Amino acid sequence: MSFHVVVIGGGTGGLSLAHGLCKAGVSVAVYERQRVRTDRLQGFRLQVNPEGSRSLRECLPDDLWEEFIGYCGEPDGDTVLTDVQLNEIMRVGAPPPAHDNPIGVPRAISRTTLQRLLSSGLDGVVRYDKEFVHYERQSDGRVRCHFADGTTTTADLVVGADGGNSRVREQLLPRAERVNTGIFSTGGKFPLTPETVELLPRRLTEGPNAALASHACGIFTMPFWHSRPDEEDYITWSYSTSASFHPPRSAEMDGEEIKDVVGRLMTGWHPALRRVVAESDPRSAIVLPIYTAKRVRPWRTENVTVLGDAIHSMTPFMGAGANTAIRDAALLTGNLVAVHSGQRELLDAVRDYEAKMLEYGFTMVRASLALANMFVSESWLLRDVVKSTAKALSLIPPLKRKLLTP
Numbered sequence: 001m002s003f004h005v006v007v008i009g010g011g012t013g014g015l016s017l018a019h020g021l022c023k024a025g026v027s028v029a030v031y032e033r034q035r036v037r038t039d040r041l042q043g044f045r046l047q048v049n050p051e052g053s054r055s056l057r058e059c060l061p062d063d064l065w066e067e068f069i070g071y072c073g074e075p076d077g078d079t080v081l082t083d084v085q086l087n088e089i090m091r092v093g094a095p096p097p098a099h100d101n102p103i104g105v106p107r108a109i110s111r112t113t114l115q116r117l118l119s120s121g122l123d124g125v126v127r128y129d130k131e132f133v134h135y136e137r138q139s140d141g142r143v144r145c146h147f148a149d150g151t152t153t154t155a156d157l158v159v160g161a162d163g164g165n166s167r168v169r170e171q172l173l174p175r176a177e178r179v180n181t182g183i184f185s186t187g188g189k190f191p192l193t194p195e196t197v198e199l200l201p202r203r204l205t206e207g208p209n210a211a212l213a214s215h216a217c218g219i220f221t222m223p224f225w226h227s228r229p230d231e232e233d234y235i236t237w238s239y240s241t242s243a244s245f246h247p248p249r250s251a252e253m254d255g256e257e258i259k260d261v262v263g264r265l266m267t268g269w270h271p272a273l274r275r276v277v278a279e280s281d282p283r284s285a286i287v288l289p290i291y292t293a294k295r296v297r298p299w300r301t302e303n304v305t306v307l308g309d310a311i312h313s314m315t316p317f318m319g320a321g322a323n324t325a326i327r328d329a330a331l332l333t334g335n336l337v338a339v340h341s342g343q344r345e346l347l348d349a350v351r352d353y354e355a356k357m358l359e360y361g362f363t364m365v366r367a368s369l370a371l372a373n374m375f376v377s378e379s380w381l382l383r384d385v386v387k388s389t390a391k392a393l394s395l396i397p398p399l400k401r402k403l404l405t406p
Protein backbone atom coordinates (compact mmCIF):
# COMPACT_ATOMS: atom_id res chain seq x y z
CA MET A 1 0.00 0.00 0.00
CA SER A 2 1.30 3.46 -0.83
CA PHE A 3 0.96 6.14 1.85
CA HIS A 4 2.74 9.29 3.01
CA VAL A 5 4.04 9.89 6.54
CA VAL A 6 4.66 13.38 7.96
CA VAL A 7 6.94 13.53 11.01
CA ILE A 8 6.78 16.68 13.13
CA GLY A 9 10.17 17.27 14.79
CA GLY A 10 13.63 16.37 13.53
CA GLY A 11 15.21 15.32 16.84
CA THR A 12 16.62 11.91 17.75
CA GLY A 13 13.36 10.00 17.45
CA GLY A 14 11.92 11.77 14.40
CA LEU A 15 15.09 11.46 12.32
CA SER A 16 15.58 7.80 13.29
CA LEU A 17 12.06 7.10 12.07
CA ALA A 18 12.71 9.01 8.83
CA HIS A 19 15.81 6.89 8.14
CA GLY A 20 13.96 3.65 8.86
CA LEU A 21 11.11 4.58 6.51
CA CYS A 22 13.39 5.90 3.74
CA LYS A 23 15.44 2.71 3.88
CA ALA A 24 12.27 0.69 3.25
CA GLY A 25 11.00 2.98 0.49
CA VAL A 26 8.10 4.45 2.50
CA SER A 27 7.28 8.05 1.55
CA VAL A 28 8.17 10.37 4.47
CA ALA A 29 8.83 14.06 5.15
CA VAL A 30 10.12 15.63 8.38
CA TYR A 31 9.16 19.17 9.42
CA GLU A 32 11.58 20.72 11.92
CA ARG A 33 11.21 24.19 13.38
CA GLN A 34 14.95 24.86 13.81
CA ARG A 35 17.83 24.74 11.38
CA VAL A 36 20.40 24.20 14.14
CA ARG A 37 19.68 22.77 17.60
CA THR A 38 20.41 25.55 20.08
CA ASP A 39 19.55 24.01 23.46
CA ARG A 40 22.50 23.93 25.84
CA LEU A 41 22.34 20.15 26.19
CA GLN A 42 23.84 19.94 22.69
CA GLY A 43 27.30 20.46 24.21
CA PHE A 44 26.99 17.18 26.14
CA ARG A 45 27.15 13.53 25.22
CA LEU A 46 24.36 11.04 25.13
CA GLN A 47 24.50 7.53 26.55
CA VAL A 48 23.25 5.01 24.02
CA ASN A 49 22.32 1.70 25.66
CA PRO A 50 22.13 -1.70 23.91
CA GLU A 51 18.39 -1.27 23.22
CA GLY A 52 19.07 2.15 21.65
CA SER A 53 21.95 0.75 19.57
CA ARG A 54 19.89 -2.20 18.36
CA SER A 55 17.06 0.13 17.35
CA LEU A 56 19.42 2.57 15.65
CA ARG A 57 20.97 -0.33 13.74
CA GLU A 58 17.50 -1.21 12.45
CA CYS A 59 16.74 2.35 11.34
CA LEU A 60 20.05 3.53 9.87
CA PRO A 61 21.55 2.63 6.50
CA ASP A 62 24.83 0.67 6.80
CA ASP A 63 27.16 3.61 6.07
CA LEU A 64 25.62 5.83 8.76
CA TRP A 65 25.62 2.98 11.27
CA GLU A 66 29.36 2.45 10.66
CA GLU A 67 29.94 6.18 11.10
CA PHE A 68 27.93 6.15 14.34
CA ILE A 69 30.07 3.32 15.73
CA GLY A 70 33.22 5.21 14.70
CA TYR A 71 32.17 8.26 16.70
CA CYS A 72 31.13 6.38 19.87
CA GLY A 73 33.52 6.52 22.79
CA GLU A 74 34.78 3.35 24.43
CA PRO A 75 32.31 1.72 26.84
CA ASP A 76 32.20 2.96 30.42
CA GLY A 77 34.39 1.54 33.17
CA ASP A 78 32.83 0.13 36.37
CA THR A 79 29.89 2.14 37.71
CA VAL A 80 30.33 2.83 41.41
CA LEU A 81 27.96 4.05 44.11
CA THR A 82 29.85 5.95 46.82
CA ASP A 83 29.17 8.32 49.65
CA VAL A 84 30.28 11.94 49.25
CA GLN A 85 33.73 11.09 50.68
CA LEU A 86 34.08 8.64 47.74
CA ASN A 87 33.91 5.59 50.01
CA GLU A 88 32.69 2.76 47.81
CA ILE A 89 29.27 1.27 48.58
CA MET A 90 28.64 -0.82 45.48
CA ARG A 91 30.38 -1.50 42.16
CA VAL A 92 28.82 -2.74 38.94
CA GLY A 93 31.38 -4.28 36.56
CA ALA A 94 32.21 -2.60 33.24
CA PRO A 95 30.88 -4.19 30.06
CA PRO A 96 33.44 -6.08 27.92
CA PRO A 97 35.31 -4.20 25.13
CA ALA A 98 33.07 -3.23 22.24
CA HIS A 99 35.06 -4.14 19.11
CA ASP A 100 33.36 -7.51 18.56
CA ASN A 101 29.96 -6.48 19.94
CA PRO A 102 29.10 -2.89 18.96
CA ILE A 103 25.43 -3.28 19.88
CA GLY A 104 25.64 -5.06 23.22
CA VAL A 105 27.41 -2.40 25.28
CA PRO A 106 26.42 1.10 26.39
CA ARG A 107 28.23 3.81 24.38
CA ALA A 108 28.43 7.58 24.49
CA ILE A 109 28.32 9.95 21.54
CA SER A 110 28.35 13.73 21.29
CA ARG A 111 24.80 15.01 20.84
CA THR A 112 25.94 17.37 18.10
CA THR A 113 27.60 14.51 16.23
CA LEU A 114 24.56 12.25 16.58
CA GLN A 115 22.28 15.03 15.34
CA ARG A 116 24.61 15.65 12.37
CA LEU A 117 24.73 11.94 11.49
CA LEU A 118 20.97 11.57 11.79
CA SER A 119 20.39 14.66 9.63
CA SER A 120 22.62 13.41 6.82
CA GLY A 121 21.39 11.28 3.94
CA LEU A 122 17.92 12.82 4.21
CA ASP A 123 18.21 15.48 1.50
CA GLY A 124 14.78 16.62 0.42
CA VAL A 125 13.18 14.68 3.30
CA VAL A 126 13.79 17.16 6.14
CA ARG A 127 12.35 20.66 5.84
CA TYR A 128 13.74 23.19 8.28
CA ASP A 129 12.25 26.44 9.66
CA LYS A 130 8.86 24.73 9.71
CA GLU A 131 7.11 25.29 13.02
CA PHE A 132 4.06 23.06 13.33
CA VAL A 133 1.01 24.83 14.76
CA HIS A 134 -1.94 22.43 14.50
CA TYR A 135 -3.55 19.76 12.33
CA GLU A 136 -7.03 19.20 10.96
CA ARG A 137 -8.72 16.13 9.56
CA GLN A 138 -9.91 16.40 5.96
CA SER A 139 -13.13 14.92 4.64
CA ASP A 140 -11.11 12.20 2.84
CA GLY A 141 -9.62 11.07 6.20
CA ARG A 142 -6.15 12.45 5.47
CA VAL A 143 -4.58 14.93 7.90
CA ARG A 144 -3.55 18.48 7.02
CA CYS A 145 -0.73 20.05 9.08
CA HIS A 146 -0.49 23.83 9.44
CA PHE A 147 2.80 25.65 9.99
CA ALA A 148 3.59 29.05 11.49
CA ASP A 149 4.67 30.42 8.08
CA GLY A 150 1.15 29.83 6.73
CA THR A 151 2.01 26.75 4.65
CA THR A 152 0.33 23.35 4.99
CA THR A 153 1.04 19.75 4.08
CA THR A 154 -1.12 16.65 3.91
CA ALA A 155 -0.40 13.12 5.14
CA ASP A 156 -1.93 9.69 5.56
CA LEU A 157 -0.19 9.46 8.95
CA VAL A 158 1.22 12.24 11.15
CA VAL A 159 3.81 11.34 13.80
CA GLY A 160 4.44 13.89 16.54
CA ALA A 161 8.14 13.59 17.42
CA ASP A 162 8.24 17.17 18.64
CA GLY A 163 9.68 16.66 22.12
CA GLY A 164 8.47 17.29 25.67
CA ASN A 165 6.31 20.33 24.84
CA SER A 166 4.74 18.57 21.86
CA ARG A 167 1.98 20.49 20.12
CA VAL A 168 0.87 17.32 18.36
CA ARG A 169 0.30 15.67 21.76
CA GLU A 170 -1.48 18.78 23.06
CA GLN A 171 -4.03 18.48 20.28
CA LEU A 172 -4.25 14.67 20.14
CA LEU A 173 -4.28 14.05 23.91
CA PRO A 174 -5.23 17.33 25.60
CA ARG A 175 -5.44 15.64 29.00
CA ALA A 176 -1.94 14.15 28.88
CA GLU A 177 0.24 15.93 31.41
CA ARG A 178 3.94 16.61 31.80
CA VAL A 179 4.69 17.81 35.32
CA ASN A 180 7.55 19.42 37.20
CA THR A 181 9.05 16.86 39.64
CA GLY A 182 10.36 19.61 41.93
CA ILE A 183 13.88 18.28 41.31
CA PHE A 184 16.64 20.51 40.01
CA SER A 185 19.66 19.09 38.20
CA THR A 186 22.68 21.30 37.79
CA GLY A 187 25.41 20.19 35.45
CA GLY A 188 28.67 21.10 33.79
CA LYS A 189 31.86 19.86 32.18
CA PHE A 190 35.29 19.50 33.79
CA PRO A 191 38.01 19.31 31.10
CA LEU A 192 40.23 16.21 31.24
CA THR A 193 43.81 17.03 30.28
CA PRO A 194 47.08 15.30 31.26
CA GLU A 195 47.40 17.96 34.02
CA THR A 196 43.85 17.81 35.42
CA VAL A 197 43.78 13.99 35.45
CA GLU A 198 46.65 14.08 37.95
CA LEU A 199 44.47 16.12 40.31
CA LEU A 200 41.68 13.56 40.58
CA PRO A 201 41.41 10.07 42.09
CA ARG A 202 41.19 7.32 39.45
CA ARG A 203 37.64 6.57 40.58
CA LEU A 204 36.41 9.75 38.88
CA THR A 205 38.38 9.31 35.66
CA GLU A 206 37.85 5.60 35.02
CA GLY A 207 34.06 5.25 35.13
CA PRO A 208 30.68 6.64 36.19
CA ASN A 209 30.29 7.48 39.88
CA ALA A 210 27.13 8.29 41.83
CA ALA A 211 28.00 9.93 45.16
CA LEU A 212 24.98 9.90 47.44
CA ALA A 213 24.91 12.41 50.31
CA SER A 214 23.21 11.46 53.55
CA HIS A 215 20.46 14.00 52.91
CA ALA A 216 18.45 15.10 49.86
CA CYS A 217 21.11 15.29 47.17
CA GLY A 218 23.93 13.63 45.29
CA ILE A 219 26.30 14.12 42.39
CA PHE A 220 26.74 11.90 39.36
CA THR A 221 30.01 12.13 37.44
CA MET A 222 30.85 10.48 34.14
CA PRO A 223 34.20 10.64 32.31
CA PHE A 224 34.11 10.80 28.52
CA TRP A 225 37.34 9.83 26.81
CA HIS A 226 37.53 10.83 23.17
CA SER A 227 37.09 8.30 20.44
CA ARG A 228 38.60 10.71 17.88
CA PRO A 229 41.28 13.37 18.00
CA ASP A 230 38.81 16.12 17.08
CA GLU A 231 36.77 15.58 20.25
CA GLU A 232 37.57 16.82 23.75
CA ASP A 233 37.81 14.70 26.92
CA TYR A 234 35.85 15.74 29.96
CA ILE A 235 33.90 14.67 33.01
CA THR A 236 30.26 15.67 33.05
CA TRP A 237 28.80 16.23 36.48
CA SER A 238 25.22 16.50 37.48
CA TYR A 239 24.28 17.62 40.99
CA SER A 240 20.64 16.98 41.84
CA THR A 241 18.49 18.07 44.71
CA SER A 242 14.93 19.12 45.42
CA ALA A 243 13.84 22.68 44.65
CA SER A 244 13.74 23.62 48.34
CA PHE A 245 17.55 23.42 48.45
CA HIS A 246 18.07 25.65 45.41
CA PRO A 247 17.80 29.45 45.48
CA PRO A 248 14.42 30.52 44.04
CA ARG A 249 15.85 32.22 40.95
CA SER A 250 18.32 29.45 40.14
CA ALA A 251 16.93 29.01 36.62
CA GLU A 252 18.27 32.48 35.73
CA MET A 253 21.81 32.06 37.15
CA ASP A 254 24.89 32.35 34.94
CA GLY A 255 27.65 29.72 34.87
CA GLU A 256 29.79 31.19 37.67
CA GLU A 257 26.75 31.60 39.94
CA ILE A 258 25.68 28.01 39.29
CA LYS A 259 29.13 26.69 40.23
CA ASP A 260 29.16 28.90 43.30
CA VAL A 261 25.76 27.74 44.56
CA VAL A 262 26.56 24.06 43.98
CA GLY A 263 29.99 24.50 45.57
CA ARG A 264 28.35 25.84 48.74
CA LEU A 265 25.84 22.99 48.78
CA MET A 266 28.81 20.57 48.64
CA THR A 267 30.63 21.95 51.68
CA GLY A 268 32.53 19.17 53.46
CA TRP A 269 32.39 16.75 50.50
CA HIS A 270 35.48 15.03 49.09
CA PRO A 271 37.81 17.73 47.64
CA ALA A 272 37.93 15.98 44.25
CA LEU A 273 34.15 16.18 43.85
CA ARG A 274 34.27 19.86 44.80
CA ARG A 275 37.12 20.43 42.35
CA VAL A 276 35.17 18.89 39.46
CA VAL A 277 32.44 21.49 40.01
CA ALA A 278 34.67 24.45 40.91
CA GLU A 279 37.01 24.01 37.95
CA SER A 280 34.43 23.18 35.33
CA ASP A 281 33.96 25.47 32.36
CA PRO A 282 31.36 28.11 33.42
CA ARG A 283 30.02 28.22 29.84
CA SER A 284 29.01 24.57 30.20
CA ALA A 285 27.08 25.03 33.47
CA ILE A 286 23.32 24.54 33.27
CA VAL A 287 20.37 24.29 35.64
CA LEU A 288 17.46 22.12 34.58
CA PRO A 289 14.12 21.75 36.33
CA ILE A 290 13.25 18.08 35.84
CA TYR A 291 9.93 17.15 34.23
CA THR A 292 8.17 13.83 33.81
CA ALA A 293 5.12 12.66 31.87
CA LYS A 294 2.13 11.36 33.79
CA ARG A 295 0.84 7.94 32.79
CA VAL A 296 -1.31 8.14 29.66
CA ARG A 297 -4.12 5.62 29.23
CA PRO A 298 -4.53 4.03 25.77
CA TRP A 299 -6.60 6.19 23.42
CA ARG A 300 -8.65 5.44 20.31
CA THR A 301 -6.12 4.99 17.51
CA GLU A 302 -6.29 7.37 14.57
CA ASN A 303 -3.88 8.43 11.86
CA VAL A 304 -2.03 10.83 14.16
CA THR A 305 0.38 9.37 16.71
CA VAL A 306 3.33 10.38 18.89
CA LEU A 307 6.78 9.09 19.80
CA GLY A 308 9.68 9.83 22.16
CA ASP A 309 9.52 12.72 24.63
CA ALA A 310 6.31 13.86 22.97
CA ILE A 311 4.52 11.09 24.86
CA HIS A 312 6.76 9.54 27.55
CA SER A 313 9.15 12.28 28.60
CA MET A 314 11.14 11.03 31.58
CA THR A 315 13.72 12.29 34.06
CA PRO A 316 17.31 11.97 32.78
CA PHE A 317 18.31 9.77 35.74
CA MET A 318 18.52 6.55 33.74
CA GLY A 319 19.87 8.13 30.54
CA ALA A 320 17.03 6.45 28.68
CA GLY A 321 14.83 9.12 27.02
CA ALA A 322 16.64 9.22 23.67
CA ASN A 323 17.12 5.45 23.70
CA THR A 324 13.39 4.99 24.17
CA ALA A 325 12.64 7.50 21.39
CA ILE A 326 14.88 5.49 19.02
CA ARG A 327 13.19 2.27 20.16
CA ASP A 328 9.80 3.84 19.28
CA ALA A 329 11.17 4.78 15.87
CA ALA A 330 12.37 1.23 15.16
CA LEU A 331 9.09 -0.33 16.32
CA LEU A 332 6.95 2.07 14.29
CA THR A 333 9.21 1.62 11.26
CA GLY A 334 8.77 -2.17 11.38
CA ASN A 335 4.99 -1.85 11.64
CA LEU A 336 4.74 0.70 8.81
CA VAL A 337 6.98 -1.37 6.54
CA ALA A 338 4.45 -4.20 7.00
CA VAL A 339 1.72 -1.79 5.83
CA HIS A 340 3.85 -0.77 2.86
CA SER A 341 4.21 -4.41 1.79
CA GLY A 342 0.47 -5.00 2.14
CA GLN A 343 0.70 -7.29 5.19
CA ARG A 344 -1.11 -4.94 7.54
CA GLU A 345 -3.70 -2.16 7.72
CA LEU A 346 -2.38 1.29 8.64
CA LEU A 347 -4.52 1.78 11.77
CA ASP A 348 -3.80 -1.76 12.95
CA ALA A 349 -0.05 -1.08 12.65
CA VAL A 350 -0.35 2.20 14.58
CA ARG A 351 -2.55 0.60 17.27
CA ASP A 352 -0.03 -2.19 17.83
CA TYR A 353 2.81 0.37 18.02
CA GLU A 354 0.93 2.51 20.56
CA ALA A 355 0.07 -0.44 22.82
CA LYS A 356 3.68 -1.66 23.01
CA MET A 357 5.21 1.83 23.20
CA LEU A 358 2.94 2.88 26.10
CA GLU A 359 3.90 -0.25 28.01
CA TYR A 360 7.71 -0.03 27.81
CA GLY A 361 7.75 3.79 27.60
CA PHE A 362 5.91 4.33 30.86
CA THR A 363 7.84 1.52 32.55
CA MET A 364 10.94 3.65 31.89
CA VAL A 365 9.14 6.84 33.00
CA ARG A 366 8.29 5.19 36.35
CA ALA A 367 11.75 3.69 36.84
CA SER A 368 13.58 6.94 36.08
CA LEU A 369 11.26 8.90 38.39
CA ALA A 370 11.80 6.38 41.21
CA LEU A 371 15.57 6.70 40.79
CA ALA A 372 15.33 10.50 40.72
CA ASN A 373 13.20 10.57 43.89
CA MET A 374 15.58 8.21 45.66
CA PHE A 375 18.56 10.38 44.67
CA VAL A 376 17.07 13.54 46.20
CA SER A 377 15.00 11.97 48.97
CA GLU A 378 15.01 13.89 52.26
CA SER A 379 14.32 10.66 54.16
CA TRP A 380 17.42 9.57 56.10
CA LEU A 381 15.80 6.19 56.56
CA LEU A 382 15.28 5.59 52.83
CA ARG A 383 18.84 6.67 52.02
CA ASP A 384 20.23 4.38 54.72
CA VAL A 385 18.15 1.50 53.37
CA VAL A 386 19.43 2.17 49.82
CA LYS A 387 23.04 2.27 50.96
CA SER A 388 22.71 -0.85 53.16
CA THR A 389 20.97 -2.75 50.37
CA ALA A 390 23.68 -1.73 47.90
CA LYS A 391 26.38 -2.81 50.35
CA ALA A 392 24.65 -6.15 50.91
CA LEU A 393 24.34 -6.68 47.15
CA SER A 394 28.06 -6.05 46.75
CA LEU A 395 28.72 -9.01 49.01
CA ILE A 396 26.60 -11.34 46.86
CA PRO A 397 27.77 -10.78 43.23
CA PRO A 398 25.41 -13.30 41.53
CA LEU A 399 22.39 -11.64 43.19
CA LYS A 400 23.69 -8.19 42.21
CA ARG A 401 24.12 -9.31 38.59
CA LYS A 402 20.63 -10.78 38.55
CA LEU A 403 19.03 -7.60 39.92
CA LEU A 404 21.01 -5.08 37.90
CA THR A 405 21.16 -6.77 34.51
CA PRO A 406 18.18 -5.86 32.27
Ligand SMILES: Cc1cc2nc3c(=O)[nH]c(=O)nc-3n(C[C@H](O)[C@H](O)[C@H](O)COP(=O)(O)OP(=O)(O)OC[C@H]3O[C@@H](n4cnc5c(N)ncnc54)[C@H](O)[C@@H]3O)c2cc1C
Binds near residue numbers: 011045131
Ligand atom coordinates in the same frame (compact mmCIF):
# COMPACT_ATOMS: atom_id res chain seq x y z
C1 LIG B 1 20.37 16.45 31.27
C2 LIG B 1 19.82 15.40 30.35
C3 LIG B 1 20.61 14.31 30.01
C4 LIG B 1 20.10 13.30 29.19
N1 LIG B 1 20.89 12.23 28.89
C5 LIG B 1 20.39 11.23 28.16
C6 LIG B 1 21.18 10.09 27.85
O1 LIG B 1 22.37 10.00 28.21
N2 LIG B 1 20.61 9.08 27.13
C7 LIG B 1 19.31 9.15 26.72
O2 LIG B 1 18.82 8.18 26.11
N3 LIG B 1 18.55 10.24 26.96
C8 LIG B 1 19.04 11.28 27.66
N4 LIG B 1 18.27 12.38 27.89
C9 LIG B 1 16.91 12.47 27.31
C10 LIG B 1 16.96 12.85 25.82
O3 LIG B 1 17.65 14.06 25.64
C11 LIG B 1 15.54 12.99 25.26
O4 LIG B 1 14.73 11.97 25.77
C12 LIG B 1 15.55 12.87 23.73
O5 LIG B 1 16.23 13.98 23.18
C13 LIG B 1 14.12 12.80 23.19
O6 LIG B 1 14.17 12.71 21.78
P1 LIG B 1 12.92 13.16 20.92
O7 LIG B 1 13.28 12.91 19.51
O8 LIG B 1 11.68 12.56 21.46
O9 LIG B 1 12.77 14.73 21.19
P2 LIG B 1 13.82 15.88 20.90
O10 LIG B 1 15.18 15.35 20.75
O11 LIG B 1 13.54 16.93 21.93
O12 LIG B 1 13.38 16.43 19.47
C14 LIG B 1 12.21 17.16 19.27
C15 LIG B 1 12.38 17.98 18.00
O13 LIG B 1 11.13 18.57 17.66
C16 LIG B 1 11.34 19.91 17.27
N5 LIG B 1 10.09 20.63 17.51
C17 LIG B 1 9.54 20.95 18.70
N6 LIG B 1 8.40 21.61 18.51
C18 LIG B 1 8.22 21.71 17.18
C19 LIG B 1 7.20 22.30 16.36
N7 LIG B 1 6.14 22.92 16.90
N8 LIG B 1 7.32 22.21 15.02
C20 LIG B 1 8.39 21.57 14.45
N9 LIG B 1 9.38 21.02 15.17
C21 LIG B 1 9.29 21.08 16.52
C22 LIG B 1 12.50 20.37 18.14
O14 LIG B 1 13.15 21.50 17.60
C23 LIG B 1 13.37 19.13 18.16
O15 LIG B 1 14.28 19.12 17.08
C24 LIG B 1 18.77 13.40 28.70
C25 LIG B 1 17.98 14.52 29.01
C26 LIG B 1 18.49 15.51 29.84
C27 LIG B 1 17.60 16.68 30.18
